Amino acid sequence: RFDSVEVKQTAFRIDGVFLPAPTASDSTVYFVEVQFQPDKALYQRLFAEIALFLKYHPDTQNWRAVVLFAKQSLEPPESSAYVPFLALPNVSRIYLDAPPAYDDEPFGWGLMRLMVGAADRAPEQARRLIQSIVGKSAEQATLIELVQTKMVYKFPELRLEEIAAMLGMATQASQTRVFQDGRAEGRVEEGRVLIMKMLKRKLGEVPEALTLLIKTLPLERLEALGENLLDFETTTDLENWLQSNS
Secondary structure (H helix, E strand, O other), rough: OOOOOOOOOOOOOOOEEEEEOOOOOOOEEEEEEEEEOOEEEEEEEEHHHHHHHHHHOOOOOOOOEEEOOOOOOOOOOOOOHHHHOOOOOOEEEOOOOOOOOOOOOOHHHHHHHHHHHHHHHHHHHHHHHHHHOOOOOOOOOHHHOOOOOOHHHHHOOOOHHHHHOEEEEEEEHHHHHHHHHHHHHHHHHHHHHHHHHHHHHOOOOOOOOHHHHHHOOOOOHHHHHHHHHHOOOOOHHHHHHHHHHH
């Protein structure tokens, strides 16, 4: 039966599109989907978005689609309608729990595996990443900070010095921004704890609303509060000071 089929088009917002810079020699447009939860309609949406993009951007010469899954089990059931699309050479599917093998692993991929990999393997992976760029990259300092940052999130229960020792960087730790920022935040937290103890001893229980205000104070304001709290007689005095100094 021959028919003229009307397809109603809804609005699409394509979030994961990497467009080439105007001066770039490579004009490839990349469509990227990141899946950390099940989505049965993933491929329906992805290929419809690509087709609509190409329709409204007829000057596009090259495109690639990359679907990045947290784990292989999140792969939606393949509908036979999308098998030809998935077989295209410019469509790639990557599973973080089954990473591709590289003879010389790119730094970015190694960093991604560090983020999602098991904690017991993280120290070795991090040291290997750092060794791969020392003396070989103009952005060495920035890349090392990326590794350090991921390790701080990976091991929130460890002190910064312990993480530095884990990475074999104990002597250089004090010179990096990640560890300097961490120490600064540590001093602020220690200051808050001390101030709250002093206020409790001076005024009794501090209302929750005032406690929340104190938690927003930077280090220099906390120091000023410590100097003034001895003059407070009631929580009203504390409230007035916070209103004037927040």
